[in-house]
Amino acid sequence: MRSLKTGKSRRSTERNKMKYLLLFIAVFLNAQTMAYAQNNNTADSIQSFTLADCIGYALKHQPFVNQTGINISVAKTTNAINLAGWLPQVNLSGNLIHYNTLPTTFISDSSGIPRATHTGIINTFIPELSATETIFNPQLLYAAKSAHLYINQAEQIYDSTKIFIVSSVSKSFYNLLLTLEQINVLKEDTARLDRNVMDTYHQYVGGIVDETDYDEAVITLNNSLGQLRQQVENVVPQYAILKQLMGFPPEKQFNVSFDTAQMMQDIAFDTTRTLDYDRRIEYQQLQTVKKLQHQLTNYYGLAFLPTVSAFYNYYYEYENNTFSNLFSNAYPYSYAGLSFNIPLFTGLSRVENVHKSKLQEQIVDWEEVSLRSQIYTEYTTAMANYKSDLYNWSLLKDNKNRAKNVFRIVSLQYKQGIVAYLNMIVAESNLIAAEIGYTNALFQLLSGKIDLEKALGDIPYNH
Numbered sequence: 001m002r003s004l005k006t007g008k009s010r011r012s013t014e015r016n017k018m019k020y021l022l023l024f025i026a027v028f029l030n031a032q033t034m035a036y037a038q039n040n041n042t043a044d045s046i047q048s049f050t051l052a053d054c055i056g057y058a059l060k061h062q063p064f065v066n067q068t069g070i071n072i073s074v075a076k077t078t079n080a081i082n083l084a085g086w087l088p089q090v091n092l093s094g095n096l097i098h099y100n101t102l103p104t105t106f107i108s109d110s111s112g113i114p115r116a117t118h119t120g121i122i123n124t125f126i127p128e129l130s131a132t133e134t135i136f137n138p139q140l141l142y143a144a145k146s147a148h149l150y151i152n153q154a155e156q157i158y159d160s161t162k163i164f165i166v167s168s169v170s171k172s173f174y175n176l177l178l179t180l181e182q183i184n185v186l187k188e189d190t191a192r193l194d195r196n197v198m199d200t201y202h203q204y205v206g207g208i209v210d211e212t213d214y215d216e217a218v219i220t221l222n223n224s225l226g227q228l229r230q231q232v233e234n235v236v237p238q239y240a241i242l243k244q245l246m247g248f249p250p251e252k253q254f255n256v257s258f259d260t261a262q263m264m265q266d267i268a269f270d271t272t273r274t275l276d277y278d279r280r281i282e283y284q285q286l287q288t289v290k291k292l293q294h295q296l297t298n299y300y301g302l303a304f305l306p307t308v309s310a311f312y313n314y315y316y317e318y319e320n321n322t323f324s325n326l327f328s329n330a331y332p333y334s335y336a337g338l339s340f341n342i343p344l345f346t347g348l349s350r351v352e353n354v355h356k357s358k359l360q361e362q363i364v365d366w367e368e369v370s371l372r373s374q375i376y377t378e379y380t381t382a383m384a385n386y387k388s389d390l391y392n393w394s395l396l397k398d399n400k401n402r403a404k405n406v407f408r409i410v411s412l413q414y415k416q417g418i419v420a421y422l423n424m425i426v427a428e429s430n431l432i433a434a435e436i437g438y439t440n441a442l443f444q445l446l447s448g449k450i451d452l453e454k455a456l457g458d459i460p461y462n463h
Contacts (some may be wrong), residue, residue, distance in 0.1 A: 048255035061247035075154035082143040121319040142299035162461035178443040186228040193221040213421035269311035279457030297357040382452040393441040403434035
């Protein structure tokens with residue numbers, strides 16, 4: 001009689017535990033769903049961004065992209081400043097002079113004896129209009145030949161920045177989607193495990209299964225709840241990273257949306273393509289650096305040439321001993337001419353500059369050798385990773401389908417009392433691992449394709 005009461009008391013205790021557990025699960029799942037909805041911004045009033053939308057927004061609003069875009073205008077303005085020397089240079093200047101004591105000069109009188117005499121006018125004002133036109137200048141010639149290269153360099157830096165932003169936003173977008181998909185998988189698993197706990201509990205109360213089966217079911221559910229909580233918490237910082245890369249205001253929210261069918265199509269890539277170094281923006285930038293360095297060598301080589309310019313000066317001279325009458329009479333005069341400057345000897349600095357510039361050209365040549373090796377390594381690594389990820393994704397896709405089928409069969413066998421609950425735990429664990437593994441492999445493959453496109457110079461940055 002005492003044993004029967006003890007059994008009833010234990011089962012009553014377990015019923016109370018079960019009520020509290022189910023209440024906790026209901027509250028927890030509701031809280032996770034609300035948090036997920038908030039972090040994923042499912043409100044209809046919040047706009048949704050596809051990957052293309054995120055990239056397009058980033059290319060317009062990302063601060064670093066806009067800074068490098070402005071640098072193109074800076075380069076053009078700098079060229080205009082450097083080339084301004086080819087245009088006429090016009091200046092207006094003047095001197096207002098008042099002599100306290102006039103200058104002394106010696107003039108011979110009729111007898112031939114020099115006499116000290118003050119000459120000049122006490123008050124003088126001479127405004128001068130001068131104009132010069134450069135006919136030839138080696139420095140201006142260098143500026144003219146290298147102007148387009150500096151603009152090209154600024155544009156390449158702009159393109160390089162956009163390529164970096166496109167690849168970074170794409171990877172961040174896929175990382176966020178991976179977390180959201182893992183949340184969906186874990187929510188389904190948690191709901192399924194919740195049902196298992198309820199079924200196992202009723203079987204335990206009915207004396208069909210052992211208490212350990214019920215405990216194992218609760219343990220498995222708790223593990224799934226822990227994983228779900230971890231992924232839900234990861235959504236917020238991953239959104240923050242994506243916003244930062246996009247230049248999106250942190251205080252505003254947006255949804256991410258994607259087309260699964262389109263994503264499956266995006267996986268494909270032609271792995272038979274060969275590497276073309278000229279398509280890499282880094283290689284293009286280095287070629288521009290080589291051309292600029294070669295222009296600098298030519299400039300130092302032509303530095304011995306003279307600087308030739310034409311000039312014209314016009315003076316409108318006012319002179320009077322009385323200041324109040326200074327502007328009553330003017331005595332204008334003007335002249336024009338040519339000027340030149342030939343650097344006959346500069347302490348061998350010109351020769352040494354030519355030598356230094358040629359050495360720097362050699363350094364750039366070795367940089368090209370190093371860059372080609374680096375690009376080839378990136379290409380082979382990205383290609384190997386893509387092929388490996390593609391093969392792994394196909395295997396895990398098959399594993400996921402098989403794990404679903406195994407779990408379905410084992411669930412039926414367990415309900416019919418054919419297999420132990422341990423088989424259920426193993427099947428459930430394998431299913432969760434297969435689903436998460438497949439999701440990880442899918443987004444790893446998409447990220448690997450971005451690395452491969454970047455290595456081949458195929459990142460589309462003109463959205």
